[in-house]
Amino acid sequence: MHNYIYVRHQVILDLINTREFQRLRRIKQLGTASLVFHGAEHTRFAHCLGVYEITRQICDNFQRNYPTKVPGDGGWDDHERLTALCAALLHDIGHGPYSHTFEHIFHTDHEAITAEILTSPETEVNQVLRKVSPTFPAEVASVIQKTYPNPQVVQMISSQIDADRMDYLLRDAYYTGTQYGTFDLTRILRVMRPYKDGIAFAMNGMHAVEDYVMSRFQMYQQIYFHPVSRAMEVILDHLLARANYLYQQGKSDESFIPHLLLPFFNHEFDLQDYLYLDDGVLTTYFTHWRQSPDDILADLAHRFLDRKPLKSAVYTTETQPLLTPLRQKIASVGFNTDYYTATDNSYDLPYDDAYDPKMSHPLTQIEIQQPDGSLLELSTVSDLVNALRGKFTGDQRFFFPKEMLNPGDDAPELFQPIYDDFSHYIQNNQLIQPKEH
Numbered sequence: 001m002h003n004y005i006y007v008r009h010q011v012i013l014d015l016i017n018t019r020e021f022q023r024l025r026r027i028k029q030l031g032t033a034s035l036v037f038h039g040a041e042h043t044r045f046a047h048c049l050g051v052y053e054i055t056r057q058i059c060d061n062f063q064r065n066y067p068t069k070v071p072g073d074g075g076w077d078d079h080e081r082l083t084a085l086c087a088a089l090l091h092d093i094g095h096g097p098y099s100h101t102f103e104h105i106f107h108t109d110h111e112a113i114t115a116e117i118l119t120s121p122e123t124e125v126n127q128v129l130r131k132v133s134p135t136f137p138a139e140v141a142s143v144i145q146k147t148y149p150n151p152q153v154v155q156m157i158s159s160q161i162d163a164d165r166m167d168y169l170l171r172d173a174y175y176t177g178t179q180y181g182t183f184d185l186t187r188i189l190r191v192m193r194p195y196k197d198g199i200a201f202a203m204n205g206m207h208a209v210e211d212y213v214m215s216r217f218q219m220y221q222q223i224y225f226h227p228v229s230r231a232m233e234v235i236l237d238h239l240l241a242r243a244n245y246l247y248q249q250g251k252s253d254e255s256f257i258p259h260l261l262l263p264f265f266n267h268e269f270d271l272q273d274y275l276y277l278d279d280g281v282l283t284t285y286f287t288h289w290r291q292s293p294d295d296i297l298a299d300l301a302h303r304f305l306d307r308k309p310l311k312s313a314v315y316t317t318e319t320q321p322l323l324t325p326l327r328q329k330i331a332s333v334g335f336n337t338d339y340y341t342a343t344d345n346s347y348d349l350p351y352d353d354a355y356d357p358k359m360s361h362p363l364t365q366i367e368i369q370q371p372d373g374s375l376l377e378l379s380t381v382s383d384l385v386n387a388l389r390g391k392f393t394g395d396q397r398f399f400f401p402k403e404m405l406n407p408g409d410d411a412p413e414l415f416q417p418i419y420d421d422f423s424h425y426i427q428n429n430q431l432i433q434p435k436e437h
Contacts, residue, residue: 001171012052021048047167062076087157088157236304243265261277289301300339319431
């Protein structure tokens with residue numbers, strides 16, 4: 001991705017070799033997307049190294065071309081380099097297995113856990129950071145929490161166009177075998193400029209920035225919101241929910257209890273409980289659950305491990321009232337609709353949908369710097385980005401068992417009229433009000 005990853009600070013090498021950072025080797029960057037794009041096996045470990053390397057290049061550029069000469073002049077103070085590099089390397093260290101699905105089920109917050117890993121005396125990461133200074137762990141955490149006093153450092157790691165986004169777009173495009181996320185990273189790094197309130201981009205590099213914005217937009221539509229990936233997330237969500245339900249109801253067979261998940265089922269987990277988990281731990285439990293005496297748990301485990309996604313259809317405000325009768329039809333052939341149906345929307349907010357022109361917070365906009373040093377917000381000078389303003393894109397989907405459309409030869413003949421009736425509500429992957437039939 002970035003050719004060599006250059007490490008010249010011992011603290012960076014020591015952080016990479018900590019238990020907490022090595023755990024990221026066992027957590028996929030894209031979760032269920034690897035079940036759609038078979039090359040997407042890359043990890044958060046590799047992504048974090050990439051974010052570190054891009055941040056290192058930004059620091060080199062700033063120190064070489066825009067060093068501070070007088071305090072407060074808006075130039076780059078290279079004394080902040082190590083803080084920026086550590087924050088870049090560690091920004092995702094709090095992610096859990098199948099990150100976003102896990103967070104949804106167990107109400108964890110990976111950013112809060114990242115800060116805890118950095119500041120807890122129990123972690124190897126904290127012990128390494130403390131060798132720099134007693135306050136250094138909190139300083140690095142404050143960058144990730146966006147409270148660090150220098151906005152230049154914060155915006156390197158977290159802004160509309162930052163090292164994190166630039167790495168994951170390029171990396172995800174490469175490993176999914178798509179071109180949507182590609183953009184001219186070298187050019188963008190060349191036109192980045194520090195200024196008093198953050199980071200701007202030279203006017204002559206505006207088209208490279210436009211290309212980045214469009215790449216991000218396309219990656220969300222084509223990769224991150226892919227309907228099959230979302231369908232597998234639904235199964236994963238319901239699989240963990242079923243296991244939790246059985247445990248809470250005292251219906252878990254003793255040999256199938258996932259002991260490393262119990263602190264999360266009981267809402268009493270600590271940092272060490274969290275750090276025991278990775279994708280492999282969950283996959284091991286899923287494999288064990290294939291043999292569960294609970295039919296729903298066993299079937300959902302099979303569907304997830306063997307890639308048997310739910311089908312889905314797009315619905316609108318007009319067709320939303322059809323969801324209730326369709327769920328009734330699904331239940332009538334024997335499916336528990338709590339576990340075999342779901343709704344979900346993928347409404348992305350393209351750049352500037354989340355931006356209010358009346359606000360001026362530097363984290364909400366991309367600043368284009370004119371030759372005289374004055375700043376213009378990107379959408380005011382880019383017709384392309386301005387055209388995206390206010391454009392909500394995405395869809396709402398209703399997920400259901402594929403058996404409703406393809407019941408198979410062994411399906412009870414008794415249910416065939418229900419299957420036939422259900423199919424009249426689906427046309428071109430859209431939910432429709434069927435004509436009389």
